[in-house]
Amino acid sequence: MKPIALVDLDDTLFQTKRKVPHLSEDDLVLASVATNNSHSYMTKTQLAFAQWLVASTEAIPVTARSSEALSRVTIPFNSYAIVSNGAVILGPDGKPDAEWHDIVAAELRPLESYFGDLLTAGTAKAAELGVSIRSWSVMEGDLATYVVFKENEGDGSRLQEIVPIIHENSGWVRHHNGNNLALIPPVISKRLATEFLIDRLRAADPHRPVMGYGDSVSDFSYLSLCDWWGAPSKSQMTDLVVSAISR
Template sequence: MNAKPLIFVDLDDTLFQTHRKSTPTPLHKIATTDKLGEPLSYMLPKQQIFVNWLLESAEVIPVTARSVEALQRVHIPFQHGAVCSHGGTILGANKQVDQEWLVLQQQATAELEHLLNDLPNALLDYAKPFGSIRTWTVEENGGKIYTVAKQNDPEPLFLSKIIANLPAEVLEHCYVHINGNNLAIIPKFVSKQKAVEFFINKYDPERERAILGWGDSLSDAGFLACCDWFGMPKNSQLDKFLAQSLMQDHHAKGYLGHG
């Protein structure tokens, strides 16, 4: 069997990072542009080598929080489909929205319509004791996907304090993802892991190919667990969490491994 491996890979902070996180040099390569066409993210030389190796060696599927529109502003030639919007949308190799997955998402969204409608305004109230935020709902394919809150002042960070004010209904049906001054409240059926599982079952049902994954954040752990092998960038959130967990485990037991 000579089929190429199937690789699922996160984008931001895995294959590239914004210029705010890494000041570009002449050796950096533009990876994404903003809505005005201005450079936004860059690849380091090592990341360029890694991306070229991935594209030459495998069928590469980006798995990203980016919308379909934002993925179109990524200057990497993905040709085999994509998982976008935290798993809310799947694109096939023809770059068209996977209709089976869309129907499943629409059915699940309809059951939470009242909650998703109320969340943006409710978050404004929950944040009042801590600071000023702005909120919006990410929409795609004619429907709501998840809700976002962003601090109006970048410091001090306080979004984690809002979680204690969230109603039980929200926590029952949604999970929360915080990245600095951004908070996303995402329905549990919108999931990178669930989308990757669906993608594998539909497009590689026999599971004959080697499946690999790369991601940088704790929120990527779910879809990485779908892969036969997975990895993470050095000094990423996942890498630091693993190192800390190993250290705590060793400190608690006095040895590495399971007795």
């Protein structure tokens, strides 16, 4: 019986080269090809960990990446995958799980015009503040799942200034990590998708161990469902824990 391993990807198993400037090309392994040439790389240690996960567990990515972006990852996952922050569960055949799709689509369809309003409001707020941004709805097929804002010139530190545009919307998640601000409706949740999938995978064996790995504070949402969890030593999550115990 293999344990289930739920694992975030970006900044957990790999990262862009700019985040490891002290390493040479020989120290890195290509992990994901990017359309904008900002490829992601694994260190040799991350590669060994990823290889162990795939060989020893039922390794399941839990990622903000879309289905398309996941397809550009070089790690040979061969089970389920939770993508677009939980909006889609891909089966081992790479196709969206129909049962989960129906659950999510019923909640998302009525929000399509509101996503457009959020993008317009966010762009207007950024212009007012003099912040150059780009933004879009993350699509899975013909289904808009959540919206994303990134700075065009900067490290993303000013993105937090446009967060108030959803303060009145109870239940929405404002996920800000680096140059990425995602505004996510309540139905889209790594936790909800993970809970759904764990229940399915444990149907035959309710005592099957579940491990989880992530780097972002927002990953606590699904890691708390696991029997054990961990984080990279250099991560938002580790910084939070170390800060708390150092007080």
